[in-house]
Amino acid sequence: MSFMLFFEQNTFHIILECVLVGIATWFYMQRRKAQAKLAREPKLTREEEDALISEWQPEPLTPETPDDHFALNPRIANGKMTKEVMMDGRTCLNLASTNFLGFIGNERIESKAKQTIFKYGVGSCGPRGFYGTVDVHLDLEKDLAEFMECEESALYSYGFATIASAIPAYAKRGDIIFVDKACNFSIQKGVQASRSTIYWFEHNDMMDLERLLEEQDQRDKKNPKKAASLRRFLVVEGLYANTGRICPLPKLIEFKWKYKVRVFIDESFSFGVLGKTGRGVMEHYSIDPIQVDLVMASLENAIASTGGFCAGRSFVVGHQRLSGLGYCFSASLPPLLATAANEALSIIKEDPGRVIRLQECSRALHAGLTAALEGSAFRCREGEVLAPFRHIEVVDSSLCNEEKERLLDEVVEKAFEEGILLARARYLNDHEAFPIDPSIRVSTQSELEESELTRALEVIERAVKRV
Structure with a gap:
């Protein structure tokens, strides 16, 4: 009677232990079979082993490089x-270089950078969120936000990582990203890192993009519960590095409101280049920056410094300070380069x-x-x-x-x-x-x-x- 009561109270544990014993027994038997099979295999003589070793040729670790490479x-x-x-x-x-505004070798910028070295040294020695933030980083972020007519900006130490980090900071597995096929390599790595569902549209082809957006809209109508939690992103370049074409931003903004997508623009090659004062593709089309969810750009082209930035609404940019991998885990931009970038920005404003x-x-x-x-x-x-x-x-x-x-x-x-x-x-x-x-x-x-x-x-x- 006591045994039956014990079994009823511990049924789950007894079954689990039996299953574990069965699994252990199975692994033990498989090992014995493998050992028996290995024992039955014929063994090579010493001469046969030496012959095989002498014939073996290791494959190169890297492919052969032609002499004229x-x-x-x-x-x-x-x-x-x-x-x-x-x-x-x-x-x-x-x-050959992308020093579009001729800032490399500018005496005013170099003088400002030298003064920064005497005050702060040559490096920041840590990520922004730990001990790598210096007042010149905050000054540059403030001035970039004002220049782009946005609420806030976040500064990165490497242009490529700016784009590749910003996209997966927002887009996650299960989200949808619509991307132009001509987008640069940093955008490709960013959307890949997001693990989102990616739909590629033909370069600057708004009919192809609208077709993809319409198809997604039909899928959303069939499953409204899933659509309610689904986030949709549209990623483009302001000025495409691989083609030299400008994105049709007015049409993209139209799609943004019609199909409820978030618009991210990489202005790495249009910042300092397009618009009357170099503010980029938004100024080129006279579009209010608030219409664009996130602006990403490198400081390594027209500004002739290093690093990059993201600009937009405060609640959008602030999210990157906790989830942008390039922001959180990379050493911050050396202060002298932040000062150089800010001085270049000042020259653009003045001239x-x-x-x-x-x-x-x-x-x-x-x-x-x-x-x-x-x-x-x-x-x-x-x-x-x-x-x-x-x-x-x-x-x-x-x-x-x-x-x-x-x-x-x-x-x-x-x-x-x-x-x-x-x-x-x-x-x-x-x-x-x-x-x-x-x-x-x-x-x-x-x-x-x-x-x-x-x-x-x-x-x-x-x-x-x-x-």
Whole structure:
């Protein structure tokens, strides 16, 4: 009687223990079988082992690199990457860097940075949330927010990490992100890290985007309970680094309210470039910044410093200070670079003519490069006249990428021989979400004189014809 009472009170524990004993017995029997099988296998003689060892050839840890690979034959720059740069002992006109507003080598910015070194040293030695925040970081965040006409901004120490950290700080597993197929690599890594469901739309194709949004809207209507907790994001670039095209922001804002999506814009190549005062694509289209949920941008192009920032509403930006991985776990931006970026921002405010001069140079580059390539084996990739860079690509689409790259490398080499520094646009092709045709990226800057740009275009015209 007592045994039955004990069994009734401990039924679950007895069953669990029996199951565990059964599992342990099964593993024990499997091990005995494996040992018995191993004992039955014929053993190799010492001579046979030595023969196998002598025949074995280890595979290389990395793939073989051809002798003519560009990484094995670097050019050495001496001095600052200003409008003119000393490269391999040759003075060249620099059409390779993204120093769009000519701030590299600016004496006022350098003087301010040196003063910061004397006060704070060269590093911050810690993440922002621990002991890496200095007053110059807060000053720069405040000034960036005011410049972008947003409530608040958050400063990051690395431009790539800004974009790649900001997106997964908001989008999580189960959410939906609509992304332009031409988006840069940092956006691709950001949406990948979010583990959200990703829908890619054709580059700047608003009909394709609306089709995807409409399909999602129909799915939401079929399952309203799930739709109530579903978050939708739309991620684009203000000025696309891979194409030089500007996003159609007014149409995107229309979709934002119609389909209830949050709009994130990467302004890394449009900040300091578009708009009358360089505020980016929102100023270019005269759109109130409050219409955009989050603005992300690098400080490594027009501002010629390091790091990046995110700007928007206070409750949106504040969330990153606890969930943005690049913000929470990376050492903060060195104070001297924060001061340099802030001084560059001050110069833009005092002299918006720099932005206007850059836009004039961009128009001249667009027209001149199109004319220089006419009738050759090369062409300009479709882009906007206000983009301060253009991509030169091979016309013949039947050629493989290796042949295209060889032709483009020859153009870069011949231009270098005549004192014009160009840059190949390099991509991690095996990791890109979509294939990108090889190209040369030709950049301009506000400090280029008309005669200098004319000479550069003449050299490019000769180079493409010689190739």
